Amino acid sequence: MKLLVIEDDRETAAYLIKGLSESGYTVDHSAEGRNGLYLATGGDYDAIVLDRMLPGMDGLALLGALRAAGIRTPALILSALGSVDDRVKGLRAGGDDYLVKPFAFSELLARLEALLRRGATTPATTRLRVADLELDLLTRSVRRGTKTIELLPREFQLLECLMRHAGHVVTRTMLLENVWDYHFDPQTNVIDVHVSRLRQKIDRNFAPPLLHTVRGAGYCLRPPELIGDGA
Amino acid sequence: MIATSLTLPAARRWNGGRGFARGARRLVRTHAVRLAALYFIVFAVSVLGVLLFVYWMSADFVERQTAATLDAEITGLAEQYALRGLSGLIQIVNARSAGDRGDGMLYLITSPDGKPLAGNIAGWPAGAKTHAGSVSFTVEVPVKGSMATHPAQGMLFVIPQNYRLLVGRDISDAATFRNRIKMTLVWSGLVALGVGLIGGSVMSRNMLRRVEQVNRTAERVMTGNLSDRVPVNSTSDEFDQLAANLNGMLDQIERLMTGMREVTDNVAHDLKTPLARLRARLELTLLAPADADAQTEAIRAAIDEADRLLATFNALLSIAEAEAGATRNRAEPLDLGELAHAAAELYEPLAEAEGVVLRVDGAPGVMVRGDRHILSQAIANLLDNALKYGVGERPGEIALTVAERDGRAALEVSDRGPGIPEADREAVFDRFVRLEPSRSTPGNGLGLSLVRAAARLHEGTVTLNDNAPGLAVRLEFPALAA
Numbered sequence: 001m002k003l004l005v006i007e008d009d010r011e012t013a014a015y016l017i018k019g020l021s022e023s024g025y026t027v028d029h030s031a032e033g034r035n036g037l038y039l040a041t042g043g044d045y046d047a048i049v050l051d052r053m054l055p056g057m058d059g060l061a062l063l064g065a066l067r068a069a070g071i072r073t074p075a076l077i078l079s080a081l082g083s084v085d086d087r088v089k090g091l092r093a094g095g096d097d098y099l100v101k102p103f104a105f106s107e108l109l110a111r112l113e114a115l116l117r118r119g120a121t122t123p124a125t126t127r128l129r130v131a132d133l134e135l136d137l138l139t140r141s142v143r144r145g146t147k148t149i150e151l152l153p154r155e156f157q158l159l160e161c162l163m164r165h166a167g168h169v170v171t172r173t174m175l176l177e178n179v180w181d182y183h184f185d186p187q188t189n190v191i192d193v194h195v196s197r198l199r200q201k202i203d204r205n206f207a208p209p210l211l212h213t214v215r216g217a218g219y220c221l222r223p224p225e226l227i228g229d230g231a
Numbered sequence: 232m233i234a235t236s237l238t239l240p241a242a243r244r245w246n247g248g249r250g251f252a253r254g255a256r257r258l259v260r261t262h263a264v265r266l267a268a269l270y271f272i273v274f275a276v277s278v279l280g281v282l283l284f285v286y287w288m289s290a291d292f293v294e295r296q297t298a299a300t301l302d303a304e305i306t307g308l309a310e311q312y313a314l315r316g317l318s319g320l321i322q323i324v325n326a327r328s329a330g331d332r333g334d335g336m337l338y339l340i341t342s343p344d345g346k347p348l349a350g351n352i353a354g355w356p357a358g359a360k361t362h363a364g365s366v367s368f369t370v371e372v373p374v375k376g377s378m379a380t381h382p383a384q385g386m387l388f389v390i391p392q393n394y395r396l397l398v399g400r401d402i403s404d405a406a407t408f409r410n411r412i413k414m415t416l417v418w419s420g421l422v423a424l425g426v427g428l429i430g431g432s433v434m435s436r437n438m439l440r441r442v443e444q445v446n447r448t449a450e451r452v453m454t455g456n457l458s459d460r461v462p463v464n465s466t467s468d469e470f471d472q473l474a475a476n477l478n479g480m481l482d483q484i485e486r487l488m489t490g491m492r493e494v495t496d497n498v499a500h501d502l503k504t505p506l507a508r509l510r511a512r513l514e515l516t517l518l519a520p521a522d523a524d525a526q527t528e529a530i531r532a533a534i535d536e537a538d539r540l541l542a543t544f545n546a547l548l549s550i551a552e553a554e555a556g557a558t559r560n561r562a563e564p565l566d567l568g569e570l571a572h573a574a575a576e577l578y579e580p581l582a583e584a585e586g587v588v589l590r591v592d593g594a595p596g597v598m599v600r601g602d603r604h605i606l607s608q609a610i611a612n613l614l615d616n617a618l619k620y621g622v623g624e625r626p627g628e629i630a631l632t633v634a635e636r637d638g639r640a641a642l643e644v645s646d647r648g649p650g651i652p653e654a655d656r657e658a659v660f661d662r663f664v665r666l667e668p669s670r671s672t673p674g675n676g677l678g679l680s681l682v683r684a685a686a687r688l689h690e691g692t693v694t695l696n697d698n699a700p701g702l703a704v705r706l707e708f709p710a711l712a713a
Contacts, residue, residue: 082545083552084561084604102541104534154576180577184549184608185542187615187678193580216534 001116002026004043006036006062007051007078012101016049019105020112033057040066045073047115049108052079052090060093067094074115078103084183106217110169117165128163131223133202133210135163144206154179155198162211162221171218195219267435274427282416289412293405297384304336304398305386317394324349324396335401337370337383343393352397356383363389370401382406441470445477457485490554494662498547501663501675502540509536539675546677550662553605553684561602564711567640568593568633570603574610575631581618587627589614597635598711601689609685612678613644613704619674621646621702640710645703656695682706 003025007013010031017027028043030036033056040048040062048066052059063075074097077090082100090098096118097111128135132145140156142149151159157179162170172191176182195211203209208224312320324338328351339350347354356368366387371378385399444462451459460481461474516529575591582589599606610631617629632643651659651666658664660683665676679693682704686693691708 082548104538180573182577182607182611183604184611185545186577186611187542187546187674188581188619190577190581193584194577197580216531 001046002044003028003112004036004040004045004048004073005029006031006033006040006048006054006059008032008054009051012051015105016108019109020049023109031055033059033062037062037065040073041069041071047112048073048075049112050075050077050095052077052081060090063094074118076108076111076115078108087183104171104217106169106214107171107173110165110171110174110218113168114165114170114174117168128160128166130163130166130210130221131208132206133163135159142202144202147205149201151198151201154194155201158194158198159202159221162219165221167220167222169214169217169220174218261439264435264439267431271427271431274431275424278420278423278427282420286412286416290409293408297400297402297405300334300336301384301386301398301400305388308396308398312390317390317392320390320396321349335404337385337397337399337401339395339397341395341397348394350397356397363387366397366399368399370399372401372403438470445474448477452481457481457488494547494551497661497663502543505536505540505543509533509540512536543675543677546675546681547662549605549608550677550681550684553602553681553688561604562600563603564598565601565603565606566595567597567599567606567642567708568595570607571610571631571633571642574607574614577611578614578618582629585618585622585627587618587622587629590628590630591632592630593633594635597633597640599640599689599708600711601708602685605681605685605688609682609706610642610644612682613706616678616704617644617646617648617702621648623648623700635710638710640708642706643703645698645701647698647701650697650700650702651695653697659695660693679704 001024003020005013005016005020005027007016007029008031013029013031017029020027028039028045030039033054035056036050036054037057050059050063054062057065059077059079063077066073066075075095076097076099077095078099078101079086079090080101087098087100096115099108099111126137128137134143135156136142137160142151142156142159158175161175161178172189173185175191175195176185195213199209199211203211210221210223212220212222214220308320308323311323315322321340324340327336328338328349337350337352339352339355340348341355342348345355352370356370364387366385368383368385369380370383372381373379381401381403383399384402385397388396388398390396441464448459448461460478463471463474463478465471512529512533516526516533519525571593572591575589579589614629614631621627621629628647630643630645632641632645634641634643655666659666660679662680663676665674683693686706686708689708691706693707694705696703696705
């Protein structure tokens with residue numbers, strides 16, 4: 001997987017390149033907007049990590065130019081501007097995700113993975129499957145093995161989100177945004193309680209456990225053979 | 232103008248002559264004085280016009296009356312002459328001249344050699360012309376024992392054989408009348424102009440004074456005295472409205488400034504502490520030779536600390552966003568009950584885990600206009616607080632109710648916890664304020680600050696009430712007609 005990081009702050013860039021390389025990505029870097037646009041248009045990247053405020057060319061202008069040129073490479077915007085208005089502006093300009101600085105590296109990693117998979121999953125999927133856990137989007141039913149599991153609507157959405165990102169870390173913020181459409185952090189980790197309820201239903205009477213907590217990052221739903229892999 | 236210029240503010244006089252002149256020039260330049268001068272000129276011109284018209288009309292009327300009387304006399308005499316010839320004319324003139332009839336009519340018939348034959352004028356008046364036509368002349372009239380010269384107006388006729396007939400009228404009364412009108416008009420004009428001038432200068436001075444008050448207040452505010460206000464005169468005129476609006480603006484500025492100062496102080500204090508803690512923890516890890524596990528644990532703890540700091544920052548930014556009102560353009564019609572249900576649904580498992588019953592009583596269709604994210608966050612913060620601080624010894628119960636009354640949409644979160652003493656109810660809205668019993672629980676003391684900012688953003692109010700026992704937090708917004 002090849003990534004392009006366009007970030008002018010030397011320290012942040014070094015930290016991003018190091019972290020992403022260690023996570024198995026090939027990383028190219030540009031510290032300037034115009035050069036970044038040139039690289040993004042020419043190189044064949046799987047995703048772009050883009051700072052908003054750049055010398056030479058503003059990050060949003062860069063994205064606009066890129067999209068105008070018909071290049072659909074998924075782009076994640078990194079910015080210190082974090083109000084909802086700023087996010088909306090970033091996403092409207094052609095960004096696929098928006099992460100506010102300062103951020104946890106695990107959050108960036110999880111979101112990048114989600115972005116990279118977005119292109120890969122076939123939208124026509126009506127059935128999600130992890131090991132013997134199966135979720136039917138049409139009948140809105142969940143089964144593990146032969147047993148049907150009754151879920152509340154919100155639990156169903158939660159499980160769907162986790163299953164769509166199966167094998168990858170999903171952060172609490174991602175869950176809040178995708179399942180609840182809340183763009184703020186509640187003062188208490190209410191998400192933990194929801195997840196543990198879900199875990200009660202899908203893991204309690206079954207083995208092996210599928211839903212795992214990843215410390216300092218979030219949650220991961222994965223089949224047993226993948227244990228030890230990922231985050 | 233000059234009079235207006237001289238009505239300088241007394242306070243300027245100590246400046247001495249030069250200051251006085253400068254003050255006068257400045258005053259002349261002011262809009263109020265220019266306006267007053269302009270109105271005075273318009274006023275003077277119209278008063279003058281009206282007076283001239285009145286004078287012209289009355290003079291004309293008197294003249295017409297004289298002419299009409301003369302005409303009637305002449306017609307009468309002409310008839311007599313036609314009927315009875317010269318002797319008849321002399322007779323009738325003599326008859327009419329006899330005694331003072333008080334109508335000021337003058338008659339004179341002279342022979343061809345200029346000898347008076349009949350009439351009440353002693354001799355041919357000096358200066359009067361001798362051919363036919365209208366004549367102006369003077370007559371000597373006895374007034375109170377002495378002789379006075381009166382102006383007269385008349386017609387001269389030449390009768391065949393060179394006899395002459397002069398019919399005239401003493402117009403001294405008319406002239407006196409005209410003079411009196413003239414004087415009356417001149418005096419009333421002067422009085423009107425004087426009153427206009429004084430009134431105008433008083434008015435412009437009054438206006439100037441009030442503008443000056445606004446200016447002085449603005450200057451004092453600019454030099455740092457934020458609590459100064461423009462005086463309001465309780466006349467509720469435009470100046471009072473201006474003053475009230477300016478004062479409202481100053482209130483807002485002062486509140487923002489005070490808020491900002493408080494925030495800066497609070498941020499400095501409340502973020503420095505955890506940052507210092509974080510630094511100390513990392514420093515200790517570096518100093519103490521520990522095994523890899525202990526180091527990992529220390530780093531994890533540091534990350535947790537940093538996350539808490541980030542959460543605090545985010546909360547502060549949310550409050551700032553709500554307070555700045557920058558999100559107003561995202562306002563949309565929202566069902567308050569729906570927002571309440573969504574927030575309650577998020578917190579319900581947590582409540583159950585704490586052994587608290589979370590009851591939602593949301594009337595459907597209570598609509599408000601607002602920002603979904605900020606309102607949701609405010610409701611979530613209230614539930615968060617109720618779960619954290621509103622759970623007493625007895626089995627807890629939290630009620631979230633949404634209702635509409637008198638055009639106000641109200642949302643109330645009430646608990647059965649220890650409540651908040653009345654004295655502290657205002658303070659808890661300030662940033663980072665945490666009351667003594669709750670200091671040990673996790674939290675940043677920003678929850679209610681955001682709730683209040685959200686309420687203000689939506690032109691609403693938030694009040695803390697006694698739920699006996701417990702606390703009831705009530706949010707009220709202007710309701711949107713469903």
